[in-house]
Amino acid sequence: MKTIEIDDTESVLTTLVDDALNGNRCVITRHGEHAAVILSYNEYRRLEQAVPSLGWLLTTAPLEEDDLPVRKPARCRLLEL
Template sequence: MKELQLRDAKATLSAVIDQAVAGEPTVITRHGRKEAVLLSFEEWQRISRVPDFADLLLAFPGQPEDIPERTRKPARALRDTSL
């Protein structure tokens, strides 16, 4: 990943964006400290997406028989309600 000082990133912003779209993110530094990352919108969407439960189930690498069978017993009472 490429690093650029903020002033250089400002001066060449169009080229930095073109590189990000091409798949090369850039770390922006200010006073020698890493402050931000410029990456493509598509890459940002990919890494910031939180999968829903259905996506996780569909991505499960095992077989259906690897999942333990669900018990059919009713849950036990947490306290005696006849008190």
């Protein structure tokens, strides 16, 4: 994977996009720290769809009634008004 400083990206942006379309990602750094990644839109969509939402995981989990521990009742403080 190619790495390039953010200050140097303006002059080679077209090349970076062409590389991404050919499957070659590029890491953009700022002050020596990783800041962003250039990748093709198709790869981005593939990665985005690869991670299921928590809601989907909970609703489709093959859990039986006794798989999860029983919740303890919440402790409530009595307030004087």
